[in-house]
Amino acid sequence: MARLGMVIDLSRCVGCHGCSVACQAEWELLPEQHFTKVYRYEVGTFPKVHGGVVVTQCMHCDDPPCLKVCPTGATQKRPDGLVVVEESKCIGCRYCETACPYGARSFNKERGIVQKCYFCYSRIDKGKKPACVETCMAGARFFGDWDDPGSEVNDILKTKNAIKIAGTAFAYVPPRNWLMDRSLLPPDFQEPGAVRIWQDLVRPAGKAAMGLAAAAVVTSLLVNTFNKGGVHRAGKED
Known part of the structure; x- marks a missing residue:
């Protein structure tokens, strides 16, 4: 089975926002929703100032914390x-x-659901590339199988000194002059402490509360049934 991922070559990216627009069109997002985000940065001091762009989206973590906290199994x-x-x-x-x-989730207020970059799985399942990859005018995006040694993403990782973001499906090729600080890229994956709190305290408490609520409903139904039966019997005896 493939392990799919993406490389973004920041030495090619021109910050045109084409990827973001293509994503919005593909998923029919609200105007304020952006699965793909383009950030501009500047480094240096005047008059020697250099700038560039960093593009981010869902990192498709190896061990996604969003999946762990989802109470309905919607995140998979x-x-x-x-x-x-789902x-x-x-x-x-x-x-x-x-x-x-990574702040990659987006709430759709009209539909009342949370959405994110899906790597255009509906396109991938048909043998196509994600919309952002196909639309990139600068050819800065590459998509492929990390487990395939001969894949394009692995070739870029080896030949262009790309930086793999640990614990995710993403890597970045730095700008040619490499005047961008590493801290401007998404950090290596670290599970937020809030997820542990959820797993250790909130989820068990929630399950217990749901259990008590269910027990209360069952008890109420039994009591009502018993009372109705008692009234019915009393009427017969009269």
């Missing part, structure tokens, strides 16, 4: 590594949005 990780959302199961609780260490 496919065998090929893609982290997706939108029909999403209840809009936004726990996943809080748990994401």
Whole structure:
């Protein structure tokens, strides 16, 4: 099974926002929703100032915290590594949005669900590339299988000194002059402490509360049934 991922070559990226627009069109997003985000930066001091762009989106983590906190199972990780959302199961609780260490989740206020970059899985399943890759006018985006030694993404990783973001499906080729500080790239994956709190305290408490609520409902039904039966019997005896 493939382990899919992406390389973004920042020495080619011109910050045109084409990837972001293509993503919005592909997924029919609200105007304020952006799965793909383009950030501009400047380094140096006047008059020697240099600038560039960094593009981010869902990093498709190896061990996604958004999946761990999802109470309905809407967030899922496919065998090929893609982290997706079964939108029909999403209840809009936004726990996943809080748990994401990369701020990659987006709340659709009209539909009441949380969405994200899906690596265009519907296109991939048809043998196509993600919309952002196909539309990139500068050829700065590459998509492929990390587990295939001969894949384009692996070739770039070896020949262009790309920086792999640990624990994710992403890598970046730095600008040619490499005047950008590493801290401007997404950090290596670290699970937020809030996820541990959720797993250790909130989720067990929630399950216990749900259990008590269910028990209360069952008890109420039994009591009502018993009372109705008693009234019925009393009427017969009269």
